[in-house]
Amino acid sequence: MAHDHHTDALLSFLADSPTSFHATANLTAMLQEAGFVELVESDPWTDLKPGSYFIRRNQSSLLALVLTGEDPVRTGFRMVGCHTDSPGLKLKPGALHTGHGFVQLGVEVYGGPLLATWFDRDLSLAGRVVWQDSDGCLHTSLVNFERPVAMIPSLAIHLDREANKNKTINRQNDLVPVLMLEKESPTPLREILAAQLARQYPGSKPATVLDFDLFLVDCQPPAKIGLEEEFIVSARLDNLLSCHSAVRALVDTVPECNTMVILHDHEEVGSMTLAGAQGSFLSSILERILPGPGQRQAALKRSFFISSDNAHGVHPNFADKHDPHHLPRINRGPVLKSNAAQRYATDAVSAAFFRALCGMTDVPVQEFVMRSDMACGSTIGPLTSAALGVATVDVGVAQLAMHSIRELAGERDVWYLYQVMCSFLTLSTRNNLWRSLAA
Ligand SMILES: [Zn+2]
Structure with a gap:
């Protein structure tokens, strides 16, 4: 090649x-x-x-x-x-929760990412979903939302004057991505995933989503950069x-x-x-x-x-x-x-x-x-x-x-x-x- x-x-x-x-x-x-x-x-x-x-x-x-x-x-x-x-951020089993008008996703840290780089990025969701059909069979399908659905917004500098000095990141409290605004009757995560399966695999059997291994992922595509394109970034x-x-x-x-x-x-x-x-x-x-x-x-x-x-x-x-x-x-x-x-x-x-x-x-x-x-x-x-x-x-x-x-x-x-x-x-x-x- x-x-x-x-x-x-x-x-x-x-x-x-x-x-x-x-x-x-x-x-x-x-x-x-x-x-x-x-x-x-x-x-x-x-x-x-x-x-x-x-x-x-x-x-x-x-x-x-x-x-x-x-x-x-x-x-x-x-x-x-x-x-x-x-390394990255993996969804917790009961990931969806609400607070202050937002719907957010609970995540665990997978491996040793540089956590500061995860703020203010356009994040998508990808991984695998395990679902059951009407005959009782289990299936596993890969999912990839392929569009920005979440973000971990930074706290404004005006509310954290020390942000550029000695910044620490609490893995439980500070890294919770925002998914959407709260609605009167929120859709459960498993239904959101079933709808994504139907979008990705049109014509497949109706799915009851039981479980998932899902990660937050950056939407920005890989690129060649540098004045002479000496580098690749991804x-x-x-x-x-x-x-x-x-x-x-x-x-x-x-x-x-x-x-x-x-x-x-x-x-x-x-x-x-x-x-x-x-x-x-x-x-x-x-x-x-x-x-x-x-x-x-x-x-x-x-x-x-x-x-x-x-x-x-x-x-x-x-x-x-x-x-x-x-x-x-x-x-x-x-x-x-x-x-x-x-x-x-x-x-x-x-x-x-x-x-x-x-x-x-x-x-x-x-x-x-x-x-x-x-x-x-x-x-x-x-x-x-x-x-x-x-x-x-x-x-x-x-x-x-x-x-x-x-x-x-x-x-x-x-x-x-x-x-x-x-x-x-x-x-x-x-x-x-x-x-x-x-x-
Ligand atoms: Zn390695």
Whole structure:
């Protein structure tokens, strides 16, 4: 795929993927278009023939698999992992309430968003709704209002003279979005959602909405910005940028080796869930592909896992927040992330492999390490590496405003990451770089 076209495809994917459910559905469509066949965990399949497959869990995690016919015990798996979720605001079960003439939505904070960025934005609602038809069957449908329906208005400066100093945000009281003005007989939220389902899926059965996983999402579409359009800005660049690159690389190349792209939900809340990286999704699929523990461990010892999640680029206004000798720049290539306490899984061997891969691809590479006097974040890399015993590198595109409602990354970096992933997937199993990994 050409450079410009790739960026535009990413931006439209971001616009169409307001939640992990939508991202998973859109990535699934990309795989299906490329001929990947769905397997479901509720079927007892084992002993797969060579081919291209995908498996979904919870509608929010996705594992794409290419089996080339080579024995994984001899040549291992190429693995790429990313996360589908992003920090934000999630509706509480009894979300609708009234006060002072307004109807408002009770929300919980999901993960660690920069809360100040959520004020005064045009917010929509998106997620999934579970409903029952007249025959008693349960169904799940994705919903996306795709229009501004709510806002969290700031308090005027005249009523808070300290607003520009030492501002704190109370998660219970200060973040409650305004949905509409109070009416005499307000429509219950479940009926509002049933009406939205009828709008989105005309002709479907009448729905009794029972439950929902819904998030507030920014309506502003992603964009290229900068005088020379060097930047892209959007919600959820962390980490849908990596998810898109990985799946695009998988569908645009013919992998040389048995390959897995694993996209997990719930990274932002610790990953210990049904669909998270500390759950059983990846390990249970590996057990089906290679039922013998000895075979599986041998294959994993010959495998390599790229954990791709965005990195902190140096911010020109806050450069002292970085180690002065590790200053990743926008549009200077993917960033190798390392940490002595192993909050990132990178070590000298995995870093060297990735560096060599970038060298082969003519892609520049940079390094990030946290300042020694600041705590370091983490990724799904160490979790996967520890659980499976697979060599892992943590990398990612440099970005600014991580966990803001609108994040910024470099347009060229998107292309670099995609190119490195394509190289990784197409590296021959006979290539000395690959062979030396398992030696
Ligand atoms: Zn992330």
